[in-house]
Amino acid sequence: MIIKTMITSQNEKYDNAWIESLALEEINMEESGYIRFTDAADPARVLEESSVAFLNKIKDRFEFYVALFNQYRVNRDQGRMIKVFRISNTINDFMLFRNTLKLIVARRGADVISVGFLSNSGGLFAPRVPGEQSPGIPTIHEIKAHVGPFNHVTWRYQGEEVDVEAIVRFYLAEFIRNSAR
Numbered sequence: 001m002i003i004k005t006m007i008t009s010q011n012e013k014y015d016n017a018w019i020e021s022l023a024l025e026e027i028n029m030e031e032s033g034y035i036r037f038t039d040a041a042d043p044a045r046v047l048e049e050s051s052v053a054f055l056n057k058i059k060d061r062f063e064f065y066v067a068l069f070n071q072y073r074v075n076r077d078q079g080r081m082i083k084v085f086r087i088s089n090t091i092n093d094f095m096l097f098r099n100t101l102k103l104i105v106a107r108r109g110a111d112v113i114s115v116g117f118l119s120n121s122g123g124l125f126a127p128r129v130p131g132e133q134s135p136g137i138p139t140i141h142e143i144k145a146h147v148g149p150f151n152h153v154t155w156r157y158q159g160e161e162v163d164v165e166a167i168v169r170f171y172l173a174e175f176i177r178n179s180a181r
Contacts, residue, residue, distance in 0.1 A: 017049060046151045047110045051111065052091055054153075055093070055113055058168060069176070082175075084096055099180070103172075114140045117178060143156065
């Protein structure tokens with residue numbers, strides 16, 4: 001009982017998927033007789049797991065803040081509520097929708113997450129980021145993975161490391177401003 005409580009409290013602080021994977025590989029090895037411990041250290045596998053986990057964190061934060069935003073607007077116009085939808089046939093891509101504007105967040109690969117707006121009238125566009133020059137603005141923003149020493153994965157926008165809270169705050173604020181009537 002004490003161990004289970006300790007593991008549960010540790011799960012809230014640490015990403016423990018890698019240790020679970022090692023334990024399962026050892027069980028499979030014992031049952032099959034084949035040794036395959038290289039998968040846990042494979043950078044491609046680490047990158048895939050990291051991108052799924054990173055996008056899940058982003059989605060969870062978006063859902064949290066969208067629920068708060070909608071709650072603050074509960075006594076107002078229901079048509080101005082933001083809706084979160086999963087994108088079908090994908091692992092964890094999603095979009096926000098309000099007033100004909102969509103914010104699409106998608107994994108384009110294990111090392112790239114794209115973020116962009118899609119409107120019914122004007123196609124795909126990205127919000128302007130302070131410091132960007134207008135001629136070189138891409139139609140979408142890309143957040144790219146960087147695999148460092150010991151297979152430590154960090155996520156970067158234009159070479160600078162980013163965190164989930166900053167990403168969600170920026171894009172949700174831009175989405176709300178751009179989707180307001």
